[in-house]
Amino acid sequence: MNSPPSRRKKAASPASTDSTSAASSANEDISQQEDPGSATITVTAVEVPELTEEEQRDRLHLERRVERAFFEAGKALTELRDRRLYRSTHKTFEDYCRDRFGHSRQQSNYLIAAAGVYENLTTIGCQNVANENLTTNGSQILPTSERQVRPMTKLEPQEQQEVWLRAVELAGGKVPTGRIVKDAVQRIMERTRVPNTYQLGEVCQILAKDNPELRGKGGCWGIVSQVNEFSCTVKTWNGEYTVGLQHLKSYNYLPAECEQMREISDRINRVYSSGLEESVQRFLESLGKLNRAYLTALEEKLLSLLEAEIAN
Numbered sequence: 001m002n003s004p005p006s007r008r009k010k011a012a013s014p015a016s017t018d019s020t021s022a023a024s025s026a027n028e029d030i031s032q033q034e035d036p037g038s039a040t041i042t043v044t045a046v047e048v049p050e051l052t053e054e055e056q057r058d059r060l061h062l063e064r065r066v067e068r069a070f071f072e073a074g075k076a077l078t079e080l081r082d083r084r085l086y087r088s089t090h091k092t093f094e095d096y097c098r099d100r101f102g103h104s105r106q107q108s109n110y111l112i113a114a115a116g117v118y119e120n121l122t123t124i125g126c127q128n129v130a131n132e133n134l135t136t137n138g139s140q141i142l143p144t145s146e147r148q149v150r151p152m153t154k155l156e157p158q159e160q161q162e163v164w165l166r167a168v169e170l171a172g173g174k175v176p177t178g179r180i181v182k183d184a185v186q187r188i189m190e191r192t193r194v195p196n197t198y199q200l201g202e203v204c205q206i207l208a209k210d211n212p213e214l215r216g217k218g219g220c221w222g223i224v225s226q227v228n229e230f231s232c233t234v235k236t237w238n239g240e241y242t243v244g245l246q247h248l249k250s251y252n253y254l255p256a257e258c259e260q261m262r263e264i265s266d267r268i269n270r271v272y273s274s275g276l277e278e279s280v281q282r283f284l285e286s287l288g289k290l291n292r293a294y295l296t297a298l299e300e301k302l303l304s305l306l307e308a309e310i311a312n
Contacts, residue, residue: 070118077097077111109215111146112212148176196231202250214241220289238288268303
């Protein structure tokens with residue numbers, strides 16, 4: 001008769017023995033305390049390597065480059081536009097920006113205007129700071145994106161500085177968001193609100209200074225076709241534009257002179273087209289910048305000749 005297999009004691013491995021001993025020891029330590037819930041558990045801290053001085057300098061330098069990216073882009077676009085460095089491949093700056101950078105002329109204008117605001121803000125107590133340091137630093141907080149300064153582009157330089165300092169204050173001493181800047185601008189506008197005294201049919205000159213959206217329209221005259229709270233819609237010889245009050249200047253013409261200018265505007269508008277010879281376009285554009293309420297005899301003759309030519 002087969003005898004039942006004998007039960008062998010399973011040998012404990014060294015690791016098992018060690019873990020069991022450690023657990024027993026821990027239990028004994030906890031059980032010996034009056035309040036087990038107050039047992040102290042030691043956690044080994046993960047060491048975070050410190051940056052060397054050179055790495056710290058590199059990090060700060062790269063951070064400043066990121067913060068200044070929109071400023072550098074705006075300055076570069078300004079030079080490309082003003083020196084017409086696009087002319088070997090494109091007829092217009094707008095076409096160049098679209099093909100080369102994939103964005104509209106308006107986007108380029110935003111960057112160009114933002115660069116001007118950024119440069120203006122660096123004058124608030126940072127005249128003696130090296131060019132590389134014109135960014136967010138211990139002595140001054142400056143914008144880090146185009147969106148943050150866009151609401152300020154239509155303000156006067158002194159107002160831009162005032163708005164930015166107020167926005168930084170509202171942000172708790174940090175770089176403010178575009179929304180905070182916009183709110184600060186609105187407060188300035190409400191404080192400096194002036195009544196709109198322009199009237200329908202009034203002839204005004206467009207002042208394009210510090211407003212990239214009016215580029216090419218500076219000096220042009222227009223006739224007020226709509227009066228808004230803070231702006232007027234003016235009809236020029238080549239279209240209608242909504243212009244802020246700070247960018248308009250009345251010629252103070254008499255009613256008869258305003259009517260005469262309206263007739264001249266309509267006549268230019270009827271004959272002008274992009275298909276005309278460049279010299280003819282330039283002539284009509286010059287009429288769109290007259291600072292008098294009449295045409296000379298030669299101007300009248302040339303315009304009448306063009307009207308007859310177009311009619312045929």
